Amino acid sequence: MSMALVGLAAGMALAFAGYFGGFGAFLLVAALGAIGFVAGKFLDGDLDPSDFLRGRDDGRDRSRR
Secondary structure, X not given: OOHHHHHHHHHHXXXXXXXXXXXXXXXXHHHHHXXXXXXXXXXXXXXXXXXXXXXXOOOOOHHHO
């Protein structure tokens, strides 16, 4: 399935949620869609969980402060 078709389906789902359920339903569908997108990226292997679990250390020596 092409990314344009996936984007079309996501846009239509958000439009239906916004029209029939109001702004709260729109936000719920958008949030769940984002969670599903990230989960799909993890399952495809495009994201590594260690990227999110790693500390904020950027390689600098902390003893020099």
